[in-house]
Amino acid sequence: MKVKLVVRPGLALILVALITSCGTTKLTKDDQAGVDAGNKAIVKTYNQPLIGAMIFEEQPVTQILSVNGEKVDGETLKLDEQIALDIGVHKVEFSCSDRGGHNEKDYIEIIQLELKPHHEYLVRCSFDSGFGPNGSYEGSFSVKEKRLK
Numbered sequence: 001m002k003v004k005l006v007v008r009p010g011l012a013l014i015l016v017a018l019i020t021s022c023g024t025t026k027l028t029k030d031d032q033a034g035v036d037a038g039n040k041a042i043v044k045t046y047n048q049p050l051i052g053a054m055i056f057e058e059q060p061v062t063q064i065l066s067v068n069g070e071k072v073d074g075e076t077l078k079l080d081e082q083i084a085l086d087i088g089v090h091k092v093e094f095s096c097s098d099r100g101g102h103n104e105k106d107y108i109e110i111i112q113l114e115l116k117p118h119h120e121y122l123v124r125c126s127f128d129s130g131f132g133p134n135g136s137y138e139g140s141f142s143v144k145e146k147r148l149k
Helices: 009-020 029-037 050-055
Strands: 040-045 061-067 082-086 088-097 106-115 119-131 137-147
Touching (some): 040 061, 082 088, 106 137
Parallel strands (some): 040 119
Antiparallel strands (some): 040 082
16 A cells, blocks of 8 residues: 655645754753853843744844854754853844845844853844834844843
8 A cells, every 4th residue: 555645835835944943053061061060151042933933923033143253153954043151241243134135134233241150141133113324224132131040
C-alpha cells in the first residue's frame, strides 16, 4: 500500500516560516556557567515570530550589532539573539529593521546598559508612526529587566 503525501503550497510556506523564524542563539557552556555564577548577565533580543507578525501586526526585527564597539556576529535562521556579558556597564548597539526590507525602515541606536548578576535584559524595537527629520522612520527600543534567580 502506497501512501501519497500531499502538501499544499500555503501550508508548506507556513511550516517553513515557523521553522525558520523560531529559536534563540545558544550560549556557550562557559557563558552559561558565568551567568549561573553571577559573573555575567544575558542580553537578549525579543522578536515576535513571523506568523504572529503576519496575523496581528508587523513587528520589526531587533538585532545586536556590537558591544563596546566590537561587532557581534548574528546567527542565520534564529529569531532571537542572546549574548552573555560581564557584569557592569556596556554600550550595546542594536538595529531595528523592517521584516519586508522594502520600506527602508531601519533604525540603529547605542544603549548603555548596567548589567546586574543573575539578570536577563530583553530588548525589543518598534517604529514610531512618523518620519524623522532626515526622512527615515524613527524607532525606539525598550529594555525589560528580568531576574533569573
